[in-house]
Amino acid sequence: MNLKLSDFDSNKDLAKGGISEGGRHKAAVSYAASLFNGGMDFNTAKFEMERWNNTNHPPLPEKELMRIITDAEMFSKRKGGS
Numbered sequence: 050m051n052l053k054l055s056d057f058d059s060n061k062d063l064a065k066g067g068i069s070e071g072g073r074h075k076a077a078v079s080y081a082a083s084l085f086n087g088g089m090d091f092n093t094a095k096f097e098m099e100r101w102n103n104t105n106h107p108p109l110p111e112k113e114l115m116r117i118i119t120d121a122e123m124f125s126k127r128k129g130g131s
Contacts, residue, residue: 064097066104073105077117085125094118 063083068076080101084094098118102108109117 064101066101068105070107073102073109074113074117077102077109077114078121081117081121082124085121086128091118091122094122 063076063080077098081094081098084097089097095115095118098114102114108114
């Protein structure tokens with residue numbers, strides 16, 4: 050099944066993963082931002098993002114995923130998140 054970000058109605062649906070190439074980066078940014086905006090700490094968010102990434106077809110490269118997680122955390126802190 051080829052899923053894209055637009056196929057998801059909520060972050061709960063997005064958390065299931067299974068995103069295909071072409072939609073993974075945007076979906077990862079959205080999901081990571083939602084984790085930090087919800088108050089999740091970095092280590093827990095990293096663990097969850099790695100789990101999520103492993104469901105994608107194919108998973109994002111580790112370096113790209115870490116950049117997304119780090120950027121989402123920094124953005125959340127600038128917005129006044131946790």
